[in-house]
Amino acid sequence: MDIADGAAGLVATRNDPDTGPGGRVSQAFQLLELAERALVSAVIYERKRGSSWTEISSEEYEKLRRYDADTPDQPLRQFQCHQSDAGGDSRRICADWAGCHNAEHLLGLRLAVLDGRIDTTYQAAVNYQSPVPLFTSGGEAADHGQKGIDAPVDEDRRKIHKITQTRQDLQ
Template identity: 50%
Template sequence: MAGCGPVWLVAGLADVVAALALTPTTLRPRPRHHPSPQDGAAFIQPRRRRVTTLPPAPRPCTSCPYKRDTPSGIWSPEEYAKLALYDGPTWSQPPRLFQCHVHDHDADGVRVCGGWAGCHDMAESLSLRLAVECGQIGPHIAQAILDYESPAPLFTSGSEAAAHGLRDLHTPGPAARRAINKITRTRTDLT
């Protein structure tokens, strides 16, 4: 099980989780090769801080783009465009876990988005398979994501959620403006 091999892309997620549970040593961070002058690099890049990824919160946040009762127009068009990408077949999905929008994306203890986990078929999720195989999350977090059921009503697809979110993008209502203000006060990584 060295590296993120293609064999894990075709294996079922339950098989990956079970295999990793039997071999906990595979969950250690793998050493990374850093560029050196011998490689022709002018400098050594600093190592990125490892971020702890937590399972979804018990219920999606109030501004979750997947929730049916979230006001339209809160997030940027680029953020809404990401939602539909997870609707496709496994091989065409984005490789990164979809994180909760309420937290800074580089903060320690960032959560997987509850709306994302509840809306999409996580057994067919490329990003979940890769996160397990590459050691970003352990088997217990993967199982929590697989088992997640949202207590709040969600859209049936990322495309449906995106269409709702984009509807009032240029004229967000009072509830959307309140949510935007709250998020910009909370997050430090927004521009």
């Protein structure tokens, strides 16, 4: 099924007597799943047309800032770990993301529980204590990540190489 056709089919434009309580929420989650697939395809497309990782990653850092907002104004999804494949079975929540925020107030975590995408992971994220100091906010982490993004130092290049060798979806 084409992503656009799938999304169009999930948009409520009339009263639907076949959709019971909570049905629209379930459909909205399906739409988010389609959007995630579209995002992965867009990244692959951008790389094939010559966009740099700098151009693409800048948006990833900007996402971090939005999780500092009040709970209702935050993104609807968890922030995934950059060390594991985006769509793979091994993907996981970013520990630094959960650790630098009050995880109980992360909308993406709450919705993932309601949708059944996570269960015990929620409590693990809420109780997470990092063994190392973390940034105090998503904005602070984004500022750090974006600093020098156009001219990475050797250590950053090694980390980028390691991640791209580990993740199958970036090769």
